[in-house]
Amino acid sequence: MTADDETAGPAMLDGPLPAAAFDLLPDAVVVTDAAGTVEVFNRAASRLLGTPARPAVGRHVTEVLPLLDERGNDWWECSAVSRRMPRVIGQPERRLTYAGSDHDRDVHVTVQFTRVAGRLVRVCLALRDTSSRERLERNRADLVATVAHELRSPLTSVKGFTATLLAKWDRFTDEQKKLMLNTVNTDADRVTRLLAEVLDVSRIDSGRIQVRKQIIDLPARLRAVLEGKVASGAAGPGRFVLREEGELPEMWVDPDKLEQVLHNLVDNALRHGAGTVTVLLRGEESGTEVRVSDEGDGVPEANAARVFTKFWRGASRGNGTGLGLYIAKALIEAHGGTISVGRAEGGGAEFRFFVPAGGPVFG
Numbered sequence: 001m002t003a004d005d006e007t008a009g010p011a012m013l014d015g016p017l018p019a020a021a022f023d024l025l026p027d028a029v030v031v032t033d034a035a036g037t038v039e040v041f042n043r044a045a046s047r048l049l050g051t052p053a054r055p056a057v058g059r060h061v062t063e064v065l066p067l068l069d070e071r072g073n074d075w076w077e078c079s080a081v082s083r084r085m086p087r088v089i090g091q092p093e094r095r096l097t098y099a100g101s102d103h104d105r106d107v108h109v110t111v112q113f114t115r116v117a118g119r120l121v122r123v124c125l126a127l128r129d130t131s132s133r134e135r136l137e138r139n140r141a142d143l144v145a146t147v148a149h150e151l152r153s154p155l156t157s158v159k160g161f162t163a164t165l166l167a168k169w170d171r172f173t174d175e176q177k178k179l180m181l182n183t184v185n186t187d188a189d190r191v192t193r194l195l196a197e198v199l200d201v202s203r204i205d206s207g208r209i210q211v212r213k214q215i216i217d218l219p220a221r222l223r224a225v226l227e228g229k230v231a232s233g234a235a236g237p238g239r240f241v242l243r244e245e246g247e248l249p250e251m252w253v254d255p256d257k258l259e260q261v262l263h264n265l266v267d268n269a270l271r272h273g274a275g276t277v278t279v280l281l282r283g284e285e286s287g288t289e290v291r292v293s294d295e296g297d298g299v300p301e302a303n304a305a306r307v308f309t310k311f312w313r314g315a316s317r318g319n320g321t322g323l324g325l326y327i328a329k330a331l332i333e334a335h336g337g338t339i340s341v342g343r344a345e346g347g348g349a350e351f352r353f354f355v356p357a358g359g360p361v362f363g
Contacts, residue, residue: 019057028107028127034083034120036061036076048107048129049098065125067096067109079111086118095130106130142311143201146321150194154187197323201310204330211334213252213358218288219244219281221255225262226279235270241278248283249357257331258355262290264324265351269294273348287337287356293344307341328353 019040022029028045032038041056041064049065056064067075075096082088091111098105107127114122161180165172172180203209219242226240269277273294280291299307306312308329311322332339337355344350 030065030125032061032123038064048127066099068099069096083120089113147198150321154190157187158184197321200327201323209334211254213254216251216253216255218251221259222262225266239277241276244281246283248288251288252358253335253355261328261331264328265292268324287354289354291350291352293350294348295346296348298343298347298349299341304341
């Protein structure tokens with residue numbers, strides 16, 4: 001590095017800014033000089049705050065960007081001590097209130113102090129809307145509330161039956177004991193499924209879904225799912241119809257995850273649908289399409305876009321977390337496929353998903 005390079009750095013930091021370049025940034029950015037005079041007010045800041053950029057430049061930041069902390073104190077005045085301290089390089093993100101002339105709104109603000117030889121030359125503020133963060137927080141709160149609600153019933157049942165058996169074991173017949181233990185076993189399975197769904201949602205939201213592909217016999221897997229529903233008493237033996245069309249290609253998929261999708265769609269048809277549940281396998285050269293339809297009321301067209309969102313349960317508010325279809329969509333998309341819902345020929349709901357054929361994924 002030359003002497004010219006060493007002096008160019010501070011000079012550039014203290015020199016004029018290319019304001020037009022800040023308009024390319026997705027976040028709202030406001031830059032002031034050491035005294036608080038606005039030098040940059042980019043387009044994203046104008047959209048976020050509803051303040052035109054051109055009149056804002058050249059005015060003091062407290063006039064165009066009045067920010068208040070949680071106690072109602074002016075942020076610029078409260079940060080004066082930090083601006084004077086040569087070792088302070090900024091402030092971490094915090095929630096402040098923009099006190100506009102016609103409305104107030106909360107924003108997340110991160111501050112960077114630019115110093116040359118310890119002397120403050122600029123203050124840069126990055127602002128973000130709070131709506132997306134609030135939406136995530138509401139989703140987390142909804143998930144916690146749903147899990148707590150769904151856990152309460154089976155755990156109360158398990159606690160009640162086990163306490164009764166321990167206290168009055170000799171008073172019950174073998175048949176009564178078997179009935180109670182079967183109920184405990186069923187409720188324990190329900191808790192296990194709920195916890196598995198919560199873990200799946202956590203992996204989906206954090207982008208940590210792992211797909212381990214291998215060749216599977218899709219018709220055999222599907223028959224096993226339907227036979228399992230009959231064996232568990234969830235449906236009668238005549239409730240299902242399985243049809244195959246076309247020649248199925250060689251399918252490389254994650255067997256556990258695809259079976260989970262099939263379980264979720266069949267359970268949804270049994271819980272919310274009516275009549276016969278028809279499952280169609282249709283093979284194509286590029287992949288396989290699966291359709292699961294029932295003869296119930298179907299899904300209103302207005303709700304079609306909401307079916308695969310978290311906690312959607314439709315008109316029925318029975319058992320279930322409303323996470324099954326959300327998980328199914330994420331697992332199909334992790335395979336490079338698509339999933340949708342429409343109206344079946346019999347008038348009920350028809351869920352369709354397509355999984356492309358392909359080879360294993362290495363690495």
